[in-house]
Amino acid sequence: MTSSADTDQGGGMPVTASGGGIAAPLLAWFDRHGRHDLPWQQDITPYRVWISEIMLQQTQVSTVIPYFERFMARFPDVAALANAHEDDVLHHWTGLGYYARARNLLRAARRVQEEHGGEFPRTLEGLCALPGIGRSTAGAVLAIAGGTRAPILDGNVKRVLTRLHAIEGDPTQSATLSALWDLADTLTPAERCADYTQAIMDLGATLCTRSRPACPLCPLAEACVARAEGTPTRYPARKRSRRLPERRCGMLVIRNDAGEFLLEKRPSPGIWGGLWSFPEIGADDDAASACEYIAGEAPLTVQRGTPFRHTFSHFHLDITPVHLAVPGLIGHVLEDQRLAWYKPGQRALGLAAPVKKLIDALS
Numbered sequence: 150m151t152s153s154a155d156t157d158q159g160g161g162m163p164v165t166a167s168g169g170g171i172a173a174p175l176l177a178w179f180d181r182h183g184r185h186d187l188p189w190q191q192d193i194t195p196y197r198v199w200i201s202e203i204m205l206q207q208t209q210v211s212t213v214i215p216y217f218e219r220f221m222a223r224f225p226d227v228a229a230l231a232n233a234h235e236d237d238v239l240h241h242w243t244g245l246g247y248y249a250r251a252r253n254l255l256r257a258a259r260r261v262q263e264e265h266g267g268e269f270p271r272t273l274e275g276l277c278a279l280p281g282i283g284r285s286t287a288g289a290v291l292a293i294a295g296g297t298r299a300p301i302l303d304g305n306v307k308r309v310l311t312r313l314h315a316i317e318g319d320p321t322q323s324a325t326l327s328a329l330w331d332l333a334d335t336l337t338p339a340e341r342c343a344d345y346t347q348a349i350m351d352l353g354a355t356l357c358t359r360s361r362p363a364c365p366l367c368p369l370a371e372a373c374v375a376r377a378e379g380t381p382t383r384y385p386a387r388k389r390s391r392r393l394p395e396r397r398c399g400m401l402v403i404r405n406d407a408g409e410f411l412l413e414k415r416p417s418p419g420i421w422g423g424l425w426s427f428p429e430i431g432a433d434d435d436a437a438s439a440c441e442y443i444a445g446e447a448p449l450t451v452q453r454g455t456p457f458r459h460t461f462s463h464f465h466l467d468i469t470p471v472h473l474a475v476p477g478l479i480g481h482v483l484e485d486q487r488l489a490w491y492k493p494g495q496r497a498l499g500l501a502a503p504v505k506k507l508i509d510a511l512s
């Protein structure tokens with residue numbers, strides 16, 4: 150990271166925001182101030198870059214680091230991931246959210262293993278044909294792991310480019326997105342593609358931040374139209390915020406004498422698809438009857454817990470946990486692959502975030 154004394158602009162070279170003029174000052178800044186010791190910057194392979202890029206979508210570096218390290222310890226290469234059980238992969242993703250990413254990782258690893266002999270495709274088209282890999286992720290894999298000239302356009306880069314050129318449009322709209330891809334392509338140099346890719350992501354993550362861009366420290370300040378206008382945080386245009394709908398549900402926290410919880414595997418695709426959760430009922434449904442139907446025995450006790458809210462990108466879910474005690478182990482549910490008795494710490498399962506929270510609180 151830069152200090153307040155480090156205000157050089159990349160050796161004082163002239164900077165323009167068009168015609169590829171940002172690479173030299175950006176790389177000079179990166180050499181001095183960029184991040185070089187992140188775990189995925191060591192032992193670089195397409196597999197490690199790919200995993201890190203997927204984890205970093207919607208998630209900050211500091212959060213990703215321990216997840217990345219645990220994931221690599223368990224699944225060190227694409228063959229290990231391809232051979233993994235989905236529950237194990239989701240277990241290593243528990244808490245990162247957006248679980249479709251983890252399911253797609255597994256599907257893509259199996260495709261790489263089966264269709265490409267364990268080697269990642271070396272073309273944009275080949276990578277983009279794999280589940281969950283878009284143009285920006287493919288570009289990052291090609292550039293960082295292969296040194297190939299391929300532009301990227303993740304959230305950080307979108308923010309830098311919209312400010313650099315004072316692009317007014319909403320980046321989620323296709324016309325703006327297309328203009329941004331053209332700009333990203335124009336600015337990406339032919340040399341040092343891996344460093345340039347890392348550098349522009351670093352600039353967005355460390356200096357050109359969403360609410361407090363550090364323009365006086367920025368190597369692109371001279372070229373930046375938004376800085377010249379004095380209103381960098383106007384860019385990128387924000388989506389008009391809309392009020393999220395609210396939904397309600399009950400969760401059956403069924404526990405037996407052995408301290409095990411009855412969990413249900415969520416259907417995939419869908420909310421928390423493939424993860425294990427407490428059986429869900431309507432907010433006003435009769436929990437005791439539902440428990441008897443699912444577990445095969447009437448509960449000994451029923452206690453409604455305090456409702457809490459879990460917010461998804463597109464709605465709020467108000468959850469009321471209902472605690473139910475059932476006698477002993479109930480055999481028939483164990484035969485159903487969608488139901489399982491779960492003892493915390495004894496088995497690696499991917500848990501939905503509110504479920505993990507409730508189990509942690511109760512254990």
Ligand code: SF4
Pocket residue numbers: 309312313356357358362363364367368369370371373374375376381
């Ligand atoms: S000058 Fe400021 S707004 Fe412009 S790219 Fe640099 S940090 Fe971002």
